[in-house]
Each structure stands twice: as C-alpha cells, then as structure tokens.
Amino acid sequence: MWMTPKRSKMEIDESRAFRAEWTQRYLVVEPPEGEGALCLVCRRLVAATGELDVKQHYEAEHEYYERYVTEDERAALVERLRRGDFPEAAPLTPEQRIARAGLGLARLLALKGCGWGEGDFVHRCMAVMLRNVLPDHVGIMDGIDLSPETTRQRVLDIHQNLRSQLFNRAKDFKAYSLALDDQAFVAYENYLLVFVRGVGHDLEVHEELLTIINLTHHFSVGALMAAILEALQTAGLSLQRMVGLTTTHTLRMIGENSGLVSYMREKAVSPNCWNVIHYSGFLHLELLSSYDVDVNQIINAVSEWIVLIKTRGVRRPEFQALLTESESEHGERVNGRCLNNWLRKGKTLKLIFSLRKEIETFLVSIGATTVHFTDKEWLCDFGFLVDIMDHLREISELLRVSKVFAAAAFDHICAFEVKLNLLQRQVEEKNLTHFASLSQVVDELKENLQEDEKVLDLERYRAVICRLQKEFERHFKDLKFIKKDLELFANPFSFKPEYAPISVRVELTKLQASANLWEEYRTKDLGQFYAGLPAESYPIIKGVACKVASLFDSSRICEKAFSYLTRNQHTLSQPLTDEHLHALFRIATTEIEPRWDDLVRGRNESHP
Numbered sequence: 001m002w003m004t005p006k007r008s009k010m011e012i013d014e015s016r017a018f019r020a021e022w023t024q025r026y027l028v029v030e031p032p033e034g035e036g037a038l039c040l041v042c043r044r045l046v047a048a049t050g051e052l053d054v055k056q057h058y059e060a061e062h063e064y065y066e067r068y069v070t071e072d073e074r075a076a077l078v079e080r081l082r083r084g085d086f087p088e089a090a091p092l093t094p095e096q097r098i099a100r101a102g103l104g105l106a107r108l109l110a111l112k113g114c115g116w117g118e119g120d121f122v123h124r125c126m127a128v129m130l131r132n133v134l135p136d137h138v139g140i141m142d143g144i145d146l147s148p149e150t151t152r153q154r155v156l157d158i159h160q161n162l163r164s165q166l167f168n169r170a171k172d173f174k175a176y177s178l179a180l181d182d183q184a185f186v187a188y189e190n191y192l193l194v195f196v197r198g199v200g201h202d203l204e205v206h207e208e209l210l211t212i213i214n215l216t217h218h219f220s221v222g223a224l225m226a227a228i229l230e231a232l233q234t235a236g237l238s239l240q241r242m243v244g245l246t247t248t249h250t251l252r253m254i255g256e257n258s259g260l261v262s263y264m265r266e267k268a269v270s271p272n273c274w275n276v277i278h279y280s281g282f283l284h285l286e287l288l289s290s291y292d293v294d295v296n297q298i299i300n301a302v303s304e305w306i307v308l309i310k311t312r313g314v315r316r317p318e319f320q321a322l323l324t325e326s327e328s329e330h331g332e333r334v335n336g337r338c339l340n341n342w343l344r345k346g347k348t349l350k351l352i353f354s355l356r357k358e359i360e361t362f363l364v365s366i367g368a369t370t371v372h373f374t375d376k377e378w379l380c381d382f383g384f385l386v387d388i389m390d391h392l393r394e395i396s397e398l399l400r401v402s403k404v405f406a407a408a409a410f411d412h413i414c415a416f417e418v419k420l421n422l423l424q425r426q427v428e429e430k431n432l433t434h435f436a437s438l439s440q441v442v443d444e445l446k447e448n449l450q451e452d453e454k455v456l457d458l459e460r461y462r463a464v465i466c467r468l469q470k471e472f473e474r475h476f477k478d479l480k481f482i483k484k485d486l487e488l489f490a491n492p493f494s495f496k497p498e499y500a501p502i503s504v505r506v507e508l509t510k511l512q513a514s515a516n517l518w519e520e521y522r523t524k525d526l527g528q529f530y531a532g533l534p535a536e537s538y539p540i541i542k543g544v545a546c547k548v549a550s551l552f553d554s555s556r557i558c559e560k561a562f563s564y565l566t567r568n569q570h571t572l573s574q575p576l577t578d579e580h581l582h583a584l585f586r587i588a589t590t591e592i593e594p595r596w597d598d599l600v601r602g603r604n605e606s607h608p
Contacts (some may be wrong), residue, residue: 001015011241014549016032018036018037019051022037022051022054023040023078024071024074024075024078025053025058025074026054026057026058027039027040027041027058027062027065027077027081028040028046028054028058029082031045032482035047037054039057039058039061039062040081040082041061041062041065041076041081042061042062044057046319050202050531050532051201051202052200052201052202052204052531055202055204059546061594063597064597065087066595067078067598069539079094092597092600094143095143096600096601097142097600098143098144099599100596100599100600101144101602102144102145102146102150102154103154103157103158103594103596103599103600104596105119105122105144105146105151105309106119106146106150106151106154106155106158107154107155107587107594109122109151109155109160110155110158110360110581110583110584110587110588111587111588112568113564113567113568113571113572113584114571115148115365115571115574116148116149116151116152117148119147119148119150119151120146120147120148121561122146123141123144126141126144127141131474134142151449152580155580155583155584155587156579156580156583157599158583158587158594158599159582159583159586159587161594161595161598161599162586162587162590162592162594163586165592166196166206166208166210166235166590166592166594167234167235167236167486169198169206170196170198170235170236170237170478171236172200172201173198173199173200173206173237173241173550174199174201174241174546174550175195175198175199175241175242175243175546175547175549175550176196176197176198176199176237176241176242176243176550177180177196177242177243177244177245177246177277177550177551177552178194178195178196178197178210178242178244178245178246178247179194179195179196179197179229179245179247179250179283179552179557179558180192180193180195180213180228180245180246180247180248180253180260180581181193181195181247181280181283181558182248182249182250182252182253183248183249183562184212184561184562184565184568186572186573186576186581187572187573189212189214189215189216190215190216190309191212191213191214191215191581192212192213192215192218192224193209193212193558193561193585194209194210194211194212194213194228194326195207195208195209195552195553195557195558195589196208196209196210196237196551197550197552198237199546199549199550202531203527203530203545203546204531205527205549205550206591207552207556207557207591208557208589208590208591208592209557209561209582209585209586209589210231210232211227211228211230211231211582212578212581212582212585213227213231214578221252221258221259221263222261222263224252224260225260225263225264228260229267230263231340239267239268242268242276243276243277243547243550243551244276244277244278244279244406244550244551244552245261245264245265245276245277245278245279246278246279246280246282246283247260247261247278247280247551248280248283249280249471249475253280254278254280261278263279263282264276271429276400277478277479277481277482277551278478279475279476279478280475282399282409282552282554282555282558283555283558295385297378297383298378298381298385300495301333301372302349302352305352305363306352308362308363308366308368309322309359309362312366313362316358316362318355319355319358319362321351322351322355324353347390347393349385349386349389349390350386350389350390350437353382353383353386353437356373356382360373367463370524376445376456377456377457379441379445380441380442380445380456382437382440382441383437383438383439383440383441383442384435384437384438384461384464385437386437386438387434387435387436387437387438388464388465388468390437391416391419391423391434395412395413395416396555399555400414400554400555400556400559401414401554401556405489405526405527405548405549405551405553406479406486406488406548406551406552406553407486407487407489407490407526407548408490408553409553409554410476410479410483410486411490413472413476413479416472417469417472417473420433420465420468420472421469423435423465424462424465424466424469427458427461427462427465428458428462430458438456438461449521482548484499484500485544485548486502486548487546488500488508488544489526489530489544489545489548490526491580492508492511492512492521492541493512493518493521495508497509497512503540504540504541504544507537507539507540507541508541510537510538511541515549520532527549530542530549533545534552557589559589560589561585561589564584564585564588564589572584580602
C-alpha cells in the first residue's frame, strides 16, 4: 500500500508562505504587505496559495523571459527588474511576422489532417479573398510560403518545440505513468503510441504523447522495450519514478512470460523503484467482448453493408443519420480497419440495428445477399452484441472523463463489475430486461417459428458475461491491490485511521482533526486540496497523493489520438516518415501551446 492527504491553520499559513527561490525562477518578490507574490515585471500581486499559481502567472504572462537561462543571467535580470529596467522583446520583423503566420497555418493544416500539398490551395484561397476584400494588401501573400516542403518542415519545427517543452516539464515530475496502445494502424504498418502522465511539485498533471514506435521495425518485445527505455532516457524520466502502466490487453502487452509488461516490471524491480501498478482495461474496452460470440463475423457483415450504403445508397433518406455519423468519424473514404473500430462502438451498432429492416430492403433492391437475415442464431448474436457493446460503451464514456483521478475511475470499474453480476443472474433466469435488442430479435423470431422450436441458447451468452467478468477482474486486479490507497486519497476524512498503515496513522489523525482542512476539502476539488498540502508536514500522505494522481484516470488522450487517426486515415496513409507521423500525432493530442516567438526567432531548443 502507498498512502494519503492534508493540513491545519498553521500549515495553511506555511503553504502560502513566499519562497525565496521563486524570485529567480518566476521573477516575483515577497510583497511588503499581505500574502502572495509581487510580480517584478507587471507589478501585479499574485494571490498565491502555492507555487502553481505563481508558475501559471509567469508562464501565461512573461514566457519571453525564459530566454534568460543560466543562473547568472537570471540574477542579472532580477536586478534590472528591481531597478525598473525592463528588457523588452524586440518587435517581430515583417519577415518574422510572415513566418509566424506560416507556422500557424501549418499547425492548422496538421490539426485538420490535410496533406502537405493543400497549403498551396489555402494560399490561393487567401489571395482571392484579399484581392476582392483588401486589394491593397494582396501583396502580403507573396511572402507566405505554403509549399509542401516548407509546410512539412514547419510541422517538424512545431513538433520539436512541443517536445522540448514536454521534456523540460518532465524534469520536474515527481511521479509518472505510461499508457501503451498498440492498436494504431496506419496504412499497412502497426504503431505503438506511448503516452506519459506526470505530476509536478504542486500535483499539476500533464498528459502528453511521449513517442510513437513502429512495430514493424521493433517486432520483438526486447526491441520494443529498448525503444521505450530510450524514449524515457531522452525525456529524462527514470524508472525509479514510474508508478503505473496502462496497456491494451493484447498478448504482446500482457503475455504471461513474454509480454512487454513482464519485461517492464522486471526492469523496474530494484530497491529504489516502486511497485509498478498495471491495468489493461482502460484502452479499447470494446475489444473485451470478443469472446464466445463470433464478433468478427458480425462486424465484417455490417461493414459490407456500410460500404454498399456509402456507394449505392447514399441518397436514401433513411440512411442519412448513419452516413453523417460515419463521415464525422472517418471522413468520406472507407478504411476497413478504422471502419471496424468505429462499428465496435455501442452507439454505432445500436443505430445500425435499428435500421436492419431498411438495410434488408436495400440489399434486396440491389441484388446483394441477405442470408444473415434468415439465420436466427446470427440475428440473436447480433442483438446480444448490440446490447453488450452498449453496456461497455457506458463504462467507456465514464472512463473517458479526465482529471477525476484513478480513485473515481476505480469506483466506476467496481460498479460495472456489480452490473455484470446482475446481467449474469438475469440471463440465467431468462430475463432479458437489460438486453433490449436481443429481446426484440427473440420476439420477432417467435412470430415466425413453431411454438416448440428453440429460439436461442442463453447459455452461450451467460458464458460471454462470465468471461467478461473474469477479464475485468484480471485486467484491474492491480488497482484492487492499492484499493485502500485510492480510498484514502478520495476520502481522507472518512477513512478510519486504524485501517491505514501504521506509518500514516499519525498524519491521518492530525489531518482529520483540522477544521480548516475539512473546510478546504469540502470546498475544493481533490487536486487543489492535495496541491496545498505541505510536504514538510505530511510527507507520506503527499507522496501517496502524487502517486495516485500520476495514474491514468481515463482513456481521453488515447481517444483523441484515435479520433484523429480515424478521421484522417486517408491522409495519414500517404507516404510519411515515422518522424512526420510522430509530429502529426503530437500536434493533434497536445495541450501545450507552441512558443511561437522561439520558433520564428530560431531559438528552438534541441534534444537528441
């Protein structure tokens, strides 16, 4: 078990106390009166409750001063600011403003998944607009180069800038976790997306793409392991700070003797490392239903229907809602793998199921096969799959909500396991209350079959649910191992000290005795509450909070990457180097804003 949270009147004052190291780091001084920090640049008082407030003000308002890097430069800068001598950023030259515009357009093109050559089309559109609206300024476009080569290089420059910022932040991570997703297929190649979730000094959480790895070139687990360790070393992340590992549930990831997780855990075993918590159900939860019912056969059949509808039934009004959703997910072009992933979502299958009679009529009209509509077992499997996917969709949507911490996600998982127990009992009792689609199919079949003819075999479906229960238990068993830590983190004031480890009981008792801390716990979210917890007074609880906060609490960033992939799979399937693909995925998933001035002034920090 790890640990958990918080503070008192004296400690609140202590946590708000100004720290001398902030002066050079964030260009602030202690104000003559009152609390907080006085900014030397804008002379504004930052009402700080912790270092995070000061840091956010500095990064949002005075990022320019990051150009002063060394200790001597920072000390000299502070003295100049104290005297009121403000070094001003030199205004951008016309050439630099043009470069800034080109960088911004390159980023937009990358976010929209446009090909490198589409920059020329954008250039022509803007020229036409200026020629008709602002004819005196049409010459501005002459200096903006949106050629494929330039756009490609600008995307790489933005990627390098974002990567440098991530690595600078990673240096301050107190704990971090990795998410490994090996379900990214681009054209004919398979990629592993490696995401990192790190926690800084004040429990500030960052989720970013760390790297992508071409599995075609790193086929063996040993080669894959070496590539991940190299990425961690480049980012300055040691295994001693790794807390959690979230993966898909493929054999490459979780194979008992040869899976990547086994290798990672073995590598992380040392007196200085923490026990790495692994769970493999967050990513692509819909794939867990692929047991005992021939999911692929159903998905492939439905995929064929969609292709026919998109090619020969596009004008039919009954299919417009389906076509609109399909286009929003993966554009006008159909890619088999992306289409299959899209169809595995409960909401999508449910829509197609509701249109099954219209689809049958359409298939008959074009002379396509309708053999599945006369196969009662296939229809029952289809209805059951729609229902079970819909249940998985509900838990997936809950696990997609970010910034709730792993404790809340664990509660959702436990609640879903209880729901699976209920579903299993209902199937055993032949009660289809929570299987609306299957029940609908059974009612329709009963109208056309003999009274004594068997409609469906519920034992097969009971086995699916039973298998699903076992899979959930297996994939999330490590979270149950730290169940007390999660409970303590989420509810420090209701957790009984006698159930906590001996090492934390004194801190927990002190925490629960503080009326001030109780008030803060009531009025603030968990992140803010723990961010204000002084490590000097609650070192063990603060340490547990950092570890719990660093665990992935949702699949949001992975969903963002896969949404980008499915929408733009045609563009991404064009000839691209792994470096360019990495750049596009980073720009699509990051929450970091590029430092535009550094880019146009050529101050992009380089990393190996």
